[in-house]
Amino acid sequence: MVLEAERPVKNRAYRKDKRVRRRRARNLERRRKIRLAVTCAVLLAVSVVPAVFVNTVIGYLPVFMEGLLIALSFIYLQCLRRSLVFEEKSEFNNCRRGTASAFSIRVKNRSPLVYPKLEVFFYISDLFGGEDDIISTTITLSPFEDRIFEFDVRFEHIGTYEAGLNKVVIQDLFGFFQKTLPNTSCYEIQVAPKVYDLAKLNISNRAFSESRNMLKPTAMDGTDYTGVREYVIGDPIKNIHWKLSARTEHYMTRQFESYGNMGVSIIMDFQCPLWDRGSMMSVFDGVVETALSAEAYAHRNGMEAELLYLNKNGGRSRYMSRNDENHAELVADVPKITAERLKKTALALLREEGNATYSKSNLAFITGNVTPQLPRTLMDIKARRKNPILFVVLPNILTGEERQKYLKPLRGLDYAGIPYYVIGEAQELMGGERRVS
Numbered sequence: 001m002v003l004e005a006e007r008p009v010k011n012r013a014y015r016k017d018k019r020v021r022r023r024r025a026r027n028l029e030r031r032r033k034i035r036l037a038v039t040c041a042v043l044l045a046v047s048v049v050p051a052v053f054v055n056t057v058i059g060y061l062p063v064f065m066e067g068l069l070i071a072l073s074f075i076y077l078q079c080l081r082r083s084l085v086f087e088e089k090s091e092f093n094n095c096r097r098g099t100a101s102a103f104s105i106r107v108k109n110r111s112p113l114v115y116p117k118l119e120v121f122f123y124i125s126d127l128f129g130g131e132d133d134i135i136s137t138t139i140t141l142s143p144f145e146d147r148i149f150e151f152d153v154r155f156e157h158i159g160t161y162e163a164g165l166n167k168v169v170i171q172d173l174f175g176f177f178q179k180t181l182p183n184t185s186c187y188e189i190q191v192a193p194k195v196y197d198l199a200k201l202n203i204s205n206r207a208f209s210e211s212r213n214m215l216k217p218t219a220m221d222g223t224d225y226t227g228v229r230e231y232v233i234g235d236p237i238k239n240i241h242w243k244l245s246a247r248t249e250h251y252m253t254r255q256f257e258s259y260g261n262m263g264v265s266i267i268m269d270f271q272c273p274l275w276d277r278g279s280m281m282s283v284f285d286g287v288v289e290t291a292l293s294a295e296a297y298a299h300r301n302g303m304e305a306e307l308l309y310l311n312k313n314g315g316r317s318r319y320m321s322r323n324d325e326n327h328a329e330l331v332a333d334v335p336k337i338t339a340e341r342l343k344k345t346a347l348a349l350l351r352e353e354g355n356a357t358y359s360k361s362n363l364a365f366i367t368g369n370v371t372p373q374l375p376r377t378l379m380d381i382k383a384r385r386k387n388p389i390l391f392v393v394l395p396n397i398l399t400g401e402e403r404q405k406y407l408k409p410l411r412g413l414d415y416a417g418i419p420y421y422v423i424g425e426a427q428e429l430m431g432g433e434r435r436v437s
Contacts, residue, residue: 040070040176043066069174070176073172073173073174073176073177074172074176074177076113076172076173077170077171077172077177077178077179079111079113080111080113080115080170080172080179081170081179081181083109083110083111083113084107084108084109084110084115084118084168084170084181085107085108085110086105086106086107086108086120086165086168086181086183087105087106088103088104088105088106088164088165088183088185088187089103089104089106090102090103090104090163090164090187091103095155095189095190095191095192096191096192096193096194096326097155097156097157097158097191097192097193097194097285098154098155098156098194099154100152100153100154101152101153101154101155102150102151102152102153103122103150103151103152103153103163103164104148104149104150104151105120105122105148105149105151105165106146106147106148106149107120107139107141107146107147107148107149107168108145108146108147109141109142109143109144109145109146110144111143111144112143112144113143114140114141114142114143114173115139115140115141115170116140116171116172116173117138117140117170117171117175118138118139118140118141118168118169118170118171119136119137119138119139119168119169119170120136120137120139120149120165120168121134121135121136121165121166121167121168121169122134122135122136122151122163122164122165122166123135123163123164123166124153124161124162124163125161125162125163134166135151137149155189155191156281157191157281157282157284157285158191158192158193158284158285158288158289158331159190159191159331159336160188160189160190160191160331160332161188161189161191162186162187162188162189163186163187163189164183164185164186164187165183165185166182166183167180167181167182167183168180168181168183169181190326190328190331190332191331192325192326192327192328192331193285193288193289193292193327193331194289194426194427195289195292195293195296196289196293196426196427196429196430197293197296197430198293198294198296198297198429198430228241228244228252228253228254230250230251230252230253239253239254239383240252240253240254241253241254263298263303263304263305263306263360263361263362264294264295264298264303264304264305264306264360264361264362264363264364264389265305265306265308265353265359265360265362265363265364266291266294266295266305266306266307266308266364266366267307267308267309267346267349267350267353267363267364267365267366268287268288268291268307268308268309268334268346268366268367269287269309269345269346269347269365269366269367269368269369270284270287270309270310270334270335270336270337270338270346271337271338271339271340271342271345271346271367271368271369272337272338272339272367272368272369273339273368273369274339275339275395275397275398276397279395279396279397280337280339280395281337282395282396282424282425283337283368283393283394283395284336284337285425285426286368286393286423286424286425286426287337287366287367287368287393288330288334289425289426289427290366290391290393290423290426290429291307291364291366292307292321292327292330292426293426293429294364294366294391295307295320295321296321299321303362304360305320306318306319306320306360307319307320307330308349308353309334309346309349310335310342310344310345310346310349311333311334311335312333312334312335314342314343314344316349317333319333337368346365346367347365347367347371347373347374347377350363350365350377350381351377351380351381354377354380354381354384354386354388355384359386361386361387362386362387362388362389363381363386363387363388363389364388364389364390364391365378365388365389365390365391366391366393367390367391367392367393368392368393368394368395370392370406370407370409370410371409372409374390374409374410375409375410375412375413375416375418378390378413378416378418379412379413379416379418382416382417382418388418389418389419389420390410390413390418390419390420390421391420391421391423392407392410392420392421392422392423393423393424393425394406394422394423394424395424396424407422410422
C-alpha cells in the first residue's frame, strides 16, 4: 500500500476544507450513536410488550436477557482492551523527497477472545502540526493472532513532519460499545531534498573571471576608476564618462574595482503568489533544491558557496552543506512558503548582500516571486561590479499568456547582460540550457 503525502500550505481554502471534513466525521459518528441508541430502545420496547401482557417471570425474561447481553458486551470489550498489543516500525531515518519509505504496524491478540472489528489508523501531519493524511484499515483478529501491516509512505515535498500510528478502535461482539486506544508516540520525519548534478550548467563565465579580479573597495562616486566600457542598462548615470562618450558617439561608463570574495552567495526566497497548495509546495522544493544544486556546482568548480535565507523566526540564516547529505539543519530551519506580506523579504536580503563591501562577488537569487523591484535590484548589484544570477521557479499551472505576463519584468535583464533561468524544478538545470519563456 502506498500513501502519497502531499504537504499543503495553510491557506484559507485549505482550512475551510479541513473544517468541513472534520464536521462530516463528527456528524457520521453522531448518527452512528443515534442509530445504535434507537435500535436498543426499539428492542427494549419490543421485549417489554410480552412482559406487560403475560406479567410473569418468563415474560420478563427477554428484558433480563437483553440487559445481560449488554453487560456481557461491555465486559467483553474491557477484556479486549487489555489484551491488545500494538507496535510500529519505520525506515524514516533516510527519507528523501519523492522516494518511498517503509512503515509497519504489528497488532497482537494476547487473549483467547476474538476481535470482531478492529480499526487501525495511521496518520501523517502537515507542515503545521495538523493531521493531513489519514489511512485506516478494518480487520478481525483470531485468538492469539499476530498480524503485521506494511505501508509504503512517499513524501512528495521537503519539510519536517510527524507520522505514525494514530489510534486503534475496537468494538464488542454486537457493536454496542467501542473503545479508542490512542497512541502517544510518533515519529518526527525530515524529508531531505534532492541535489542534482549541474556540471553542464554555465552559470556565468564572467562570474569566475571577474571574481578573480576583485581587488579592493573603491567608492562608486569617486574619481578613481580603472577603465571604461560601453554603457549597459542598469549602470548608474553618474558613472557615464561624458567626454569620452562624445568622442566615440557611444555612451561609455567608468569601470570601478570593488572588493569581493571568490565565491557565490545563494539567496533563497520563500515568498510567492497565492497559487494552489500543491503548486506552492512545488515552488518551495524547487527553490531549496536549486540552491543546494548550485552550491554543489560551485564547490566542484573550486568556489566558496553559502546559502542565505530568512528562517522561521524571520532572522537571517547562513548555511553551508559541509558534506551533509540529508541537510537536516537546513530542513529544520527554513520557513514554510507563504503568500503573505513579510516585514523583511529575501529581496531586502539580496540588497544587503549587494551593498555589502565584503560579500561574495557572485550573488545567485532563487525565487518564485517576480516583481518589478526584482530586476531593478539585480541591475543595481551589477552596477556595483558584482555578478547577479537569477533563478525563477514557476509552477506548471502558469502557462501561456499568463506566464508571459508574469515574466514580463525580466525582459530588461537581457539588455543588462544578467543571466537568468526560468524552471519548473531543479532537475531542468542538469542540461545546462537557459530556459526563458
